Amino acid sequence: MLDRRTLLGAAAILAAAPAHAAKFDFAKTVDIYRAYTRMRGGGDGKMGRWWYTGNVWLQAGDRIAERVLTIDGFSFQRLTMQPDGSMIQLMSEAGYFKDLKTGAIANSWVNPLNGETCKPRHYKSSQTIVATPDGGLKGDEGGRMSARDFKGQIGPAAINGERVWIDENFATKFIIPKREGLDPKEDIGDFLAAASLATFTAKLADVENDALDFAPCELHFQTMNGWLPWMRMGRVPGAQSWQLYGHKVRDISSIPGPLRARFEKDYPGWLEKPGI
Numbered sequence: 001m002l003d004r005r006t007l008l009g010a011a012a013i014l015a016a017a018p019a020h021a022a023k024f025d026f027a028k029t030v031d032i033y034r035a036y037t038r039m040r041g042g043g044d045g046k047m048g049r050w051w052y053t054g055n056v057w058l059q060a061g062d063r064i065a066e067r068v069l070t071i072d073g074f075s076f077q078r079l080t081m082q083p084d085g086s087m088i089q090l091m092s093e094a095g096y097f098k099d100l101k102t103g104a105i106a107n108s109w110v111n112p113l114n115g116e117t118c119k120p121r122h123y124k125s126s127q128t129i130v131a132t133p134d135g136g137l138k139g140d141e142g143g144r145m146s147a148r149d150f151k152g153q154i155g156p157a158a159i160n161g162e163r164v165w166i167d168e169n170f171a172t173k174f175i176i177p178k179r180e181g182l183d184p185k186e187d188i189g190d191f192l193a194a195a196s197l198a199t200f201t202a203k204l205a206d207v208e209n210d211a212l213d214f215a216p217c218e219l220h221f222q223t224m225n226g227w228l229p230w231m232r233m234g235r236v237p238g239a240q241s242w243q244l245y246g247h248k249v250r251d252i253s254s255i256p257g258p259l260r261a262r263f264e265k266d267y268p269g270w271l272e273k274p275g276i
Contacts, residue, residue: 022210026157026164029135033087036154036166038207039200039217040089040248041079047276048077051254052219052246056097058231060113060238068112069120070098071244072259074252076274085133087154090276094124094267096259105262116185116232124267126275129170137170149173152196164204171195176229185232195224217248 024031034044041048053072059065073095080088096105097120109118130138137152152170159165173191202217209215221244227233228240252260252271263271 022208024208026155026159029133029155030081030085032155032157032166033085033131034081035157035164035207036168036200037079037081037087038210038215039164039166039202040168041077042214043210045078045080048079049249049251049254050075050077050093050219050246051249051256052095052221052244054221054242054244054246057241057243058111058113058238059241060233060236063113065241066112067100069100069106069109070103071095071242072098072256073244074255074259074263074271076276078276087131089127089129089131091127091129092125092270092274092276093127094122094263094270096122096262111231111233113238114233114236118230118232121228121230122266124270139170139172144174149191159204162203162205163201164207165199165201168198168200169196171224183232185234186229187234188227188229189235192226192228194226197222197224214248214250219244219246219248221245 024035056069075093078090099106150172198221206215223242
């Protein structure tokens with residue numbers, strides 16, 4: 001006969017276990033993808049929404065790196081599993097470069113590395129990434145990415161205690177459109193070599209609990225890039241790096257008021273219908 005202590009212990013174990021648990025074998029690529037749809041998106045085929053912020057660092061020649069701008073942004077993600085074990089990831093995002101001292105959106109900025117007055121080109125972009133069953137990635141951003149020079153993967157997963165981490169890393173070249181009469185200060189060459197290094201982390205119990213309609217998740221993101229043309233660094237040896245962090249949110253009400261107002265002014269309707 002089971003005594004009262006044994007019954008209470010069993011009840012506690014059951015209460016702690018996630019309801020409707022979806023067990024993932026993180027040694028399998030397909031299960032990493034399935035878990036990833038819960039972490040980065042809203043689940044298979046459902047929308048995920050992300051707020052993020054962070055810094056822009058520049059490093060030229062033998063000078064030490066310097067933090068020069070901040071970034072505020074928001075992105076939408078929709079990840080969908082395919083019958084063959086691949087995953088399609090659609091993203092729509094927008095963000096603004098901000099003055100390091102005032103925190104205002106920087107429509108004009110003096111580059112401290114060269115003293116040049118620059119006009120930051122704030123961004124709004126859409127991206128499609130296909131994660132293949134063998135663990136590889138294929139990417140496209142409106143024809144701007146070089147299909148030949150694209151490599152990356154999602155995973156592996158790392159688990160420690162109650163948390164799981166999954167990387168999404170890729171390196172590519174962005175094609176720079178040719179322009180007549182290009183200012184040498186904005187001439188960085190035919191391509192911008194870039195690496196996107198993102199890590200997502202969540203509680204394993206939340207990821208496994210498919211009864212939850214929202215699995216909280218956090219983001220840590222870095223880039224390894226050449227200069228953006230508007231930084232007016234030309235062909236000077238060096239690099240820029242973004243250092244971003246953020247979290248998944250339930251809806252657009254989590255966007256800070258000034259940032260949301262700027263989105264609505266610049267991209268009417270985008271927050272309600274991001275197009276993915």
